[in-house]
Amino acid sequence: MSADAVTIGEAARGTGVSAKMIRYYEETGLIAPAARTASGYRLYAESDLHALRFVRRARDLGFSVEDIRALLALWHDRARASAQVRALALSHVSDLRRRIEALEGMARTLENLAAHCGGDARPDCPILDDLAAGPHSDS
Amino acid sequence: MSADAVTIGEAARGTGVSAKMIRYYEETGLIAPAARTASGYRLYAESDLHALRFVRRARDLGFSVEDIRALLALWHDRARASAQVRALALSHVSDLRRRIEALEGMARTLENLAAHCGGDARPDCPILDDLAAGPHSDS
DNA sequence: GTGGGGCTTCCCATCGTGGGAAGGTCAAGG
DNA sequence: CCTTGACCTTCCCACGATGGGAAGCCCCAC
Incomplete structure (x- = not known):
């Protein structure tokens, strides 16, 4: 089995989580307080790195710290029952889908407006006109 | 032409921008400082409300304050040249598209994992296994 | 003139992240 | 043994956009 405990910098390099964030995760109780050397340096064993990679991966998947x-x-x-995990993941998926829809709506609206905007030196621009006209349901 | 100046509360109700945010926008120079009554109350004319609705609409479209x-x-x-407006809008669209793609990737990965997760009372769950396994390119 | 609702400013919190200062530690090289 | 430089520690501040709330003034209706 692999190496012994490493310092926070190596843990950061080895997990893709910055040292700053590792301390933050510890401070907020997301991960257990790290072991310390006699002089106060934090020490991370392989299992700690594993947990950090777990956090990193979940952040990459858009999960909130909570x-x-x-x-x-x-x-x-x-x-644990896998049903709980599944439910949490699927709830997160629907959250993602909601955000995607919101962004999609914005993108579509802007693309429509841009399509009718000459893009030349004339000052007529339906984009600004639309913004100035206030909120309405997009096409 | 419509009414004279209104107070910040009415402006908020009339534009969908909270009083708090109106003050913030003024403080950060996004909108011009409002006129004041003798006693210091902010006053908003129709043109100010117009600008606030513009901001509101643009926020709804996901534009940053900058x-x-x-x-x-x-x-x-x-x-103004409409080309500039168009460029700004399209640059924002590609930003939106990038964010959509990122969220889409997350959603797809999670859906794949959830599809292989029994969702029953057994503790086997590929979702946790995947998270624990660390980052890899999704399927 | 009093009560209640609206306005003012000021400070604090969020969430996840980074920057930086001031100071202790450690290992290598002279 | 001492210096140097890289690393670690804690602490505070910042972002962006928003909300909450306190303390205090103002205005209108009764």
Whole structure:
């Protein structure tokens, strides 16, 4: 099995989580307080790095830190029901889908407006006109 | 022509921008400082409400306050070239598309994982396994 | 003239992240 | 043994956009 404990900098390099964020996660109780050397340096064992990679991956998947707290609890709970994990993931998916729809609507509206905007040196621009006209349902 | 100046509360109700945000926009120079009554109350004329609705609409379209600053400048500039507006809008669209793609990737990955997760009471769950396995390119 | 609602400013919190200062530690090289 | 430089520690501040709330003034209707 691999190496012993490493310092925070190596942990950061090895997990893709910045040292700053590792301390933050510890401070907010997302991860357990790290072991310390006699002089106060934090030490990370392989299992700690594993947890950090878990957090990193979940952040990459767009989970909030609070969601990750729940996921980690389920992860550490050997008797967890997969239904809970699945529900959490699917709830997050629908959240993602909602955000995607919102962004899609914005993008479509702007593309429509831009399509009718000459893009030349004339000052007529339906984009500004639309903005000035106030909110309405997009096409 | 319509009414005279209104107070910040009425402006908020009339534009959908909270009083708090109106003050913030003024403080950060996004909108011009409002006129004041003798006793210090802010007063908003129809043209101010127009600008606030412009900001509101642009926020709804996902523009950052900094982007809106540029849009407002172009709006106020009667000799603006529509090309600039169009470029700003399209650049924002590609930003939106990038964010959509990122969210889409997350959603797809999670849906794949959830599809292989029993969702029953057994503790086997590929979602947690994947998170624990660290980052990899999604399927 | 009093009560209640609206306005003012000021400070604080959020969420996740980064920057930087002031100071202790450690390992390598002279 | 001492210096140097890279690393670590804690602490505070900042972002962007928004909301909450306190303390205090103002205005209108009764």
